Amino acid sequence: MTEYISVKNPATGELIEEVKTNTNEEVEQAILRSHESFKAWSSVNAHERSRLLQSWSRLIQENKEEIAKVMTLESGKPIKESLGEVDYATSYIDWYAEEAKRLYGRTIPANTETKRIIITRQAVGPVAAITPWNFPAAMMTRKAAPALAAGCTFVVKPAAETPLTTIKLIELAHKAGIPENVVQCVNGSGKTIGDIFTSSPYIRKITFTGSTPVGKSLITKSANTVQHVSMELGGHAPVIVAADADIDFAVTQTIASKFRNAGQTCICANRVLVHESVVDEFSQKLASAVSRLKVGNGLHEDIDVGPVINKNGFNKVVSQLEDAVNKGAEVLAGNEFDANQEKGYFFIHPTVLKDVKEDMNIMQEETFGPVIPITTFTELDEAIKIANSTPFGLASYFFTNDYRTGVYLNENLDFGIVGWNDGAPSAAHAPFGGMKESGIGREGGSEGIEPYLETKYLSIGNL
Template sequence: MADRIKVTNPATGEIVEEVAAHSTEEIEARIEKVAAGFQSWKKVNAHERARLLKKWSDKIQEQKEDIAKVMTLESGKPLKESLGEVDYATSYIDWFAEEAKRIYGRTIPANTESKRIIVTRQPVGVVAAITPWNFPAAMMTRKAAPALAAGCTFIVKPAVETPLTTMKFIELAHEAGIPEDAVQYVNASGRKVGEIFTGSPRIRKITFTGSTPVGKHLIQDSADTVKHVSMELGGHAPLIVAKDADLDFAVTQTMTSKFRNAGQTCICANRVLVAKEVVDEFAEKLVKEAAKLKVGNGLDKGTQVGPVINGDGFEKVVSQIDDAIEKGADVLLGNEFNKDDDKGYYFIHPTVLKNVTSDMVIMQEETFGPVLPITVFDTIEEAIEIANNTPFGLAAYFFTNDYRTGNYLHEHLDFGVVGWNDGGPSAAHAPFGGMKESGIGREGGIEGIEPYLETKYLSIGGFE
């Protein structure tokens, strides 16, 4: 990693800003800083921590438009989506500000009159986070907010593609009064920082959002110091359309799920499974709507689909499209590209494929691009079998107006987040996380603060 990190606009290839890349010594110094800060931050009472978190949220909202513009410049997502992400990010801060005051203990009836048993909760310690480029604001706050609310100190490494949003958020945290030794960031390569974080005895917890292979390495490398780990890893979300579904509504929600952030989300619909009775009608309606999407620079008015993040991401998506076509898939829309390797921008127009089969790579691997493959099923049981035929289990969606079908799908789909007639289920007050190889732990909801707490019980004798 060079001494400077060039942050480029994926819509144009132009340099947005250059930021300093931290050396090993600088990273370790910042870890030491938050480790020392833990001794004082953990003693700050919950109501004061809540007040500071709310002030942090307010400061972010005061600069919402400027932050959103920076996010669009470094990530490429449409400005409207960036504005929405700022709100989504602060919703986690607001939620966990309240949860800070609800870290409860309990008393347990003893089995003898001479004892009293008390259970208390205390912060885990120093928390290190590694966050992805696709949601540079929200993926950070849904880790930082519960950590700080619990009394932990926090250090984060944002993706090298999108460090600017995180840097601004940390700056505003300090302006809000959260001590500099309670929350910090570092900028360097993921491999370098991962090795330092997992090897540091000062860090007691690693929280990561990203690919499953990287998550597995972090888990393995954290074993030597027996760190707590929270992992939100890869997904391969199925979206099932039953024969009795409201097709117009299902199309609208599928569009919401699939094409947000140009399909570069961990929970977007990757495999669309449609009942044979309605597949032609559904595909026709979907293509009609997808064809209306405007592709372009996220700062341009009306843009709905921005660029893919880089050349590697572009090549992966194109290879999946090519493989599907070679194996017999029909292109109903798209398979059009606008790229410039020299300048460094890559656009994939919304693409809809039909007659997709299980032997195609797009049905086996996460896509991370604006490509929607449609496959057909005969029975709900077959749809469930196809949906569950993956090592991943992050999110799934289904559309039906039959409560029996809906309940059956809910019970048999092996995914941590499920949307029934809902293409956008994420919310700060609900527990987000995956099953199988899609992760460990939950973020959001009352469950979201648990991974940042230790449980201690005290047995007091001598009451006779």
């Protein structure tokens, strides 16, 4: 019997569309088609692959408003953020369309006159991707673009909450001229399809964005087939506000970092550490600004914060809030809810907590919701210790106008991404990824295509 995924609007609980779930056999057939198409696609010259990627990017931009609306309907994020994500998504395609033509090899001076040593780069093979619901366009193109540019074929499983954006993007890829078997989409259970991906003898690389526990499972299972892996996993980003920081700017940037997509991003500000001499000023200004943010259906133009994606996400945030308040945190703004379990929508008003302590759950677990906890520090090393105290090392932020403080913080924070007076550091031309349990590998920049390439060494003798 055919099964379907019910895609619902998290702002209203209304059904948007039902998407067919692929059977195990259909997933395996998609992988086989990817394998059979690999030789022909990897043989396409780099300039032609570049041209096809550019055509794909143009078609996405021509359909920008439609894609953004679909994205807002299925993810709940404000329409202005969805429009911005379409631009962000195409920036990766544009970047890797150029990088396709820059996959240089090299020659190495031999240790004898009768030899020549040549190094070349070639596509790793068919790639399987698993993408998250919170950035259904950008997380797909951030993986697909370098894979296709390198000459890999590509099969993606989008999140069950947000498959429609991915389906639309792949339709446009085919319309742009990228062969149907070169870039494909499969839908269904993440665990089931993940097991098929990791056990397949045809898949040579797994790329995943999502939680650390799932990433660890994929790494473990992919070991049996010795697949290459790229993992962009969980975060718990600290924000350090030094005594000399521009407080107004720090407030603005903290809000930009925290409340994008209702706080449901892996690099959101999760813990705000403020020097004790400026904590009152910072807290008051932050709470005042946060209280002015508008909450509601993302399709409305003036909305700043949309819904939490589902009941589980809502319950996690509420649990952290209750734990913090019960242990003595002061609510400066928010801590209000508009939720209807029967209809299936869950809104959390942007919340600011002060006097947060390290033993509170919100300081130890990624929140993935619109809540900012504030704690204080006296010495810089104290802030660094708190910031580095979790297993996560994806993104971190700090605000200071003292170059010595800035250099010291950058060198001592154990995070793959650091924003110095910058709450929005992501860019297609820069390497994105984490340290410790926040991931393996990088996406974006010249580094982002490396995981899709093998290095081949040719030694020519008897010359």
